[in-house]
Amino acid sequence: MKNKKKNIIIGSIILIAVIIAVIRIITFNQNNVKEVDIGKAETKNLSQIIPVTGNIEAGNKEEIVLPTQQKVIEIYAEKGQKVNSGDPILKIDTTDYEYQLKKYELGLSLATSNLNRLLDSSRNSDKKALENAVKQAELNVKSSEANYEEARRKYEQTKVLYENDAVSKNEYDTALKAMNDLKNQHELSLIQLSNALNALNDFDINRNDQIKDQRNQVESSKADIENIKDKIEKSTIKSGINGTIVQLDAKPNQYPTVENNKIVIYDLSEYKVTVPVSQYDAVSISPGQKSAIRVKGINKEYRGTVSAVGNAAVITMEGTNKEPKVEIEVTLDNPDDRIKVSYEADIDITLKEIKDSISVGFEAVLEDDEGRKFIFAVIDNKAVKTFVETGVETDFEIEILEGLKAGDLYIKNPPATLKDGDPVKQSGGKNSDNKS
Numbered sequence: 001m002k003n004k005k006k007n008i009i010i011g012s013i014i015l016i017a018v019i020i021a022v023i024r025i026i027t028f029n030q031n032n033v034k035e036v037d038i039g040k041a042e043t044k045n046l047s048q049i050i051p052v053t054g055n056i057e058a059g060n061k062e063e064i065v066l067p068t069q070q071k072v073i074e075i076y077a078e079k080g081q082k083v084n085s086g087d088p089i090l091k092i093d094t095t096d097y098e099y100q101l102k103k104y105e106l107g108l109s110l111a112t113s114n115l116n117r118l119l120d121s122s123r124n125s126d127k128k129a130l131e132n133a134v135k136q137a138e139l140n141v142k143s144s145e146a147n148y149e150e151a152r153r154k155y156e157q158t159k160v161l162y163e164n165d166a167v168s169k170n171e172y173d174t175a176l177k178a179m180n181d182l183k184n185q186h187e188l189s190l191i192q193l194s195n196a197l198n199a200l201n202d203f204d205i206n207r208n209d210q211i212k213d214q215r216n217q218v219e220s221s222k223a224d225i226e227n228i229k230d231k232i233e234k235s236t237i238k239s240g241i242n243g244t245i246v247q248l249d250a251k252p253n254q255y256p257t258v259e260n261n262k263i264v265i266y267d268l269s270e271y272k273v274t275v276p277v278s279q280y281d282a283v284s285i286s287p288g289q290k291s292a293i294r295v296k297g298i299n300k301e302y303r304g305t306v307s308a309v310g311n312a313a314v315i316t317m318e319g320t321n322k323e324p325k326v327e328i329e330v331t332l333d334n335p336d337d338r339i340k341v342s343y344e345a346d347i348d349i350t351l352k353e354i355k356d357s358i359s360v361g362f363e364a365v366l367e368d369d370e371g372r373k374f375i376f377a378v379i380d381n382k383a384v385k386t387f388v389e390t391g392v393e394t395d396f397e398i399e400i401l402e403g404l405k406a407g408d409l410y411i412k413n414p415p416a417t418l419k420d421g422d423p424v425k426q427s428g429g430k431n432s433d434n435k436s
Helices: 002-032 095-119 121-163 169-233
Strands: 034-036 038-040 042-065 072-075 088-092 236-238 243-248 262-278 290-295 301-309 314-318 321-332 344-361 373-379 382-387 389-393 397-402 409-411 424-426
Touching: 042 243, 042 321, 042 389, 042 397, 088 243, 095 169, 121 169, 262 344, 290 321, 321 344, 344 389
Parallel strands: 034 424
Antiparallel strands: 038 409, 042 262, 042 344, 072 088, 088 236, 243 262, 262 321, 290 301, 290 344, 301 321, 314 321, 344 397, 373 382, 373 409, 389 397
């Protein structure tokens, strides 16, 4: 009886100890359950975009600057008027140009006359006379040379005879004088020949140079005339595009000033936005990409298309740093009457769009020391480290290609202390009931 009572007491003590241990374990586990933000993997369309902001411009525009030194004679159009390419807008004074034209035409006439005179065949007689003078001088040289040689031979003979007392000194002096005179005549004939040759050469050189100069003068005068005629033709200012005149402040019979010497024409059949983007973004942008355009103050989303990407980057200063930027152009596909030039617009350029992709919040994807990406899935109220393969990334979401399926629970922003297998529950709520 005593043993039975003793066994009952021991059993009761053990039972109480077990209950206390279980209570402590449950309490410990409850105290160690981590509260986290739990989300559900969803199937949705993901778009990778680049946001930019710019001002709306006319699809095409023309700006004409009037010369301030020429008076406006007549105005054919007005601000707000629609014009076609080639339509006259106004005419400026050409009095000065017409005076210059007459002066250049007179200069051309004179230059042409001088050129014709130089090319006139009658001037060939002048050259012929010089050529004949050269021939005559050559004959004189030959003749004087022969006479000199004959006189020198006679002198040598007379010298021998005189040294042998065969002739008188008077005969010797006569022979010497005759030789020296003919020598001087020969030297003079050589100088005359040289002069004749130089005169002939100078005639050709001077004449060719004069002809060349006059031809240049003729061409220069022709160019001046064409230039002035072009200016007179352009004195009627015409539109170069189809569009609407948005600025025309010049007054008839007045000289334009820097305040009113511009004519601005917009082609409002098309609108575009031109914005500079960073090199990092520009490498991903190409013509044809679609975009969503929101004009501030208008409750509508417009469609747009990238129509041009600049061929060169421009270095800009961002604070103290230099950053290359490329200009891109986005054309509005569906403008309406509410669109105005210079309105500010926010544009989301779509680089890539994935339909029906499984996605999770961007901060849910972590990376281990080996570079492998993983998330913490929530299974049976526990954090389960799950390796994943990712795809397209947006500013807030990331595509999951493998490792998670639609509807699976995951921890949106895992705390740094979270470990594989830790019990978790929704922050501010109850434990997850996902039993997958």
